[in-house]
Amino acid sequence: MTLPTPFEGESYANLLAELKERIRAARLKAAVAVNRELILLYWSVGRDILTRQEAEGWGTRVIDRLAADLRRDFPEMTGLSPRNLKYMRAFAEAFVDDEIVQQVVAQLPWGHIIKLVEGLKDLDQRLWYARQAVEHGWSRAVLAHQIESGLFGRQGKALTNFARTLPAPQSELAQELIKDPYSFDFLSLGPKISERELERALLEHLRAVILELGKGFAFVANQYHLEVGGHDYYLDLLFYHLHLRCFVIVELKIEEFKPEFAGKMNFYLSAVDDQLRHVTDAPSIGIILCKGKNEVIVEYALRDSAKPMGVAEYRLSAALPEPLRAELPTVAEFAREFPLMSLVELRIEIERELRSLFEERGMIEHPLTIRAALEELARTGTAPARNPELDAALKLLNQAAQGFNVPLDAATAAAELAAAFLSELRANRSSGPA
Numbered sequence: 013m014t015l016p017t018p019f020e021g022e023s024y025a026n027l028l029a030e031l032k033e034r035i036r037a038a039r040l041k042a043a044v045a046v047n048r049e050l051i052l053l054y055w056s057v058g059r060d061i062l063t064r065q066e067a068e069g070w071g072t073r074v075i076d077r078l079a080a081d082l083r084r085d086f087p088e089m090t091g092l093s094p095r096n097l098k099y100m101r102a103f104a105e106a107f108v109d110d111e112i113v114q115q116v117v118a119q120l121p122w123g124h125i126i127k128l129v130e131g132l133k134d135l136d137q138r139l140w141y142a143r144q145a146v147e148h149g150w151s152r153a154v155l156a157h158q159i160e161s162g163l164f165g166r167q168g169k170a171l172t173n174f175a176r177t178l179p180a181p182q183s184e185l186a187q188e189l190i191k192d193p194y195s196f197d198f199l200s201l202g203p204k205i206s207e208r209e210l211e212r213a214l215l216e217h218l219r220a221v222i223l224e225l226g227k228g229f230a231f232v233a234n235q236y237h238l239e240v241g242g243h244d245y246y247l248d249l250l251f252y253h254l255h256l257r258c259f260v261i262v263e264l265k266i267e268e269f270k271p272e273f274a275g276k277m278n279f280y281l282s283a284v285d286d287q288l289r290h291v292t293d294a295p296s297i298g299i300i301l302c303k304g305k306n307e308v309i310v311e312y313a314l315r316d317s318a319k320p321m322g323v324a325e326y327r328l329s330a331a332l333p334e335p336l337r338a339e340l341p342t343v344a345e346f347a348r349e350f351p352l353m354s355l356v357e358l359r360i361e362i363e364r365e366l367r368s369l370f371e372e373r374g375m376i377e378h379p380l381t382i383r384a385a386l387e388e389l390a391r392t393g394t395a396p397a398r399n400p401e402l403d404a405a406l407k408l409l410n411q412a413a414q415g416f417n418v419p420l421d422a423a424t425a426a427a428e429l430a431a432a433f434l435s436e437l438r439a440n441r442s443s444g445p446a
Contacts, residue, residue, distance in 0.1 A: 051118040051125065054091075055107070058100030065101075075101070091122075102129050106138060116142050123152045131159045140164055148227045172322035173314040178295065186256060186297060186320065228255040234356065237410070238283050247280060258294040259284050262301060269305035269323055274313040281319040295319070301326045355423055358430040359409040365437045382406055405429035 061078070064070060079094040086092065106129045107113050116139065117125060124145055128138045141164065145155050174186045229251045236247040249262040261280050265273060277298040284296045298321035310323045359382070366385045383406070405426035408418050418426070 047121060048118045050091075051120070051122060052114065054100045054122065055104055055110070055113050055118075057097070058102070058104030061097065061101045062104050072098075099126055099129065106135070112139065116146065119146045121152070124150075124155055127152060127156055127159070131156065137164050172320070173317055174297075174320050174322065177318060177320040178297075225251070228253050229260065230254055232259070235359075238280070238287060240279075240283050245280070245283070247284075250284075253297075256294055256297070257292070259288055259296040261296065261298045263298070265300065265302045267303055269300065269302040269310055269313075271309060271313040273300050273302070274317055274321065274323075277321050278317050278319045281321065297321065299324065355409050355418070355427060355430070358427060358434065362406075362409070362430065362434055362437065365434060369437065382410075402429055402433055405433075 061075065065074065075097045076094045079092055079097050082092045083089075103125055107117055117128075120128075120142060124142075128142060132138045132141065141155065141159060144150065144158070144163075150158065172186070178186060230253070232250040232252055233247075234249050236250040238245045238247065247261050248264045251260040251262065252258070253260050261277065261284060263273070263277060263280070277300055281296050281298050289296060296319075298319065300321065300323045302323065302325055304325055305323055314321065314323070362382060366382065366389075369389075370385070408422060408426040409430055411418055
């Protein structure tokens with residue numbers, strides 16, 4: 013039997029792991045410190061140029077001269093071009109308070125600061141976006157997108173009843189988290205869409221949706237099933253907020269707000285609080301996203317509701333913003349990150365096909381669930397053949413849509429069976445009634 017050397021045991025492995033982690037942390041701190049010193053240097057250079065130009069009456073040509081002389085004396089140093097010196101001057105002109113620069117702005121990379129200086133004119137907005145970028149770790153592309161989408165003017169602007177239905181600290185945080193309007197510009201959708209098509213498009217761009225919702229939102233499920241009093245109900249989108257420590261229900265409407273939407277959301281919130289909320293969770297919150305709203309009607313609808321909810325609009329565009337495109341995952345990356353999304357998509361397609369089939373055959377009062385719909389079709393003799401394997405696959409589709417973990421091999425097999433079933437449904441629909 014060969015005994016391990018002193019350097020092959022668990023103690024040595026632990027030491028190595030600790031040292032590697034310490035080195036990584038030190039390198040990160042050093043990089044942050046270097047960036048901070050560089051930003052402060054740039055600001056001081058810009059301030060001195062600005063001060064001398066004002067005192068001496070120098071024009072912009074002095075910047076070209078300074079750039080040439082500085083690059084001659086510091087040939088190894090990048091960032092001393094005339095263009096960058098002009099950015100330094102603009103930086104100092106945009107942020108005149110050195111304390112604000114040291115405490116907030118110096119935490120950002122130089123590219124972020126250029127974007128703040130170029131994209132915004134108001135100091136309060138520059139500081140707000142700077143703080144948000146530091147807090148949320150935005151990349152430069154995401155910062156550019158948030159500026160272009162007018163996040164400053166949308167954040168915390170939704171009509172809500174949070175001040176009355178939530179305790180003070182949580183109500184203020186919840187209010188700040190909800191925007192109005194929400195920008196779904198990354199969805200390529202026409203004006204005539206159904207709520208399920210909007211939901212499907214949001215799921216296909218889930219990462220961008222979470223970016224728009226804001227930090228702390230964790231996706232739980234779409235079409236989350238609730239059973240109340242022997243009846244089935246389905247929530248459009250269900251999230252859990254990690255900072256508020258509560259569930260957040262998002263209901264999608266492709267029309268203007270109606271008072272009955274608030275009553276339905278109140279019902280959903282009661283059910284979620286009763287069935288899902290843990291004793292340590294805060295009260296669940298509802299967000300109703302509509303195509304439009306009348307503020308007076310919203311205020312009346314929310315006035316006497318005991319459950320915390322807000323109403324906001326959303327806006328759509330036909331094109332994906334270029335700055336955000338680089339931040340979104342590729343199809344392959346998305347498939348790796350959300351391996352069960354194909355099951356969710358198949359479930360939506362099957363439900364859509366069943367709905368169309370029922371409508372074409374004059375069966376207006378069609379059931380809501382796939383199982384109930386198939387049972388109704390079986391009674392009329394128009395349902396495709398079913399077997400235990402297909403029933404198991406449909407069950408996995410429901411589990412995936414409700415956020416349950418499904419083994420990848422089972423998901424693959426279920427997807428194949430569901431896809432074949434969907435093809436048969438379409439064939440039955442095209443052939444007309446039996």
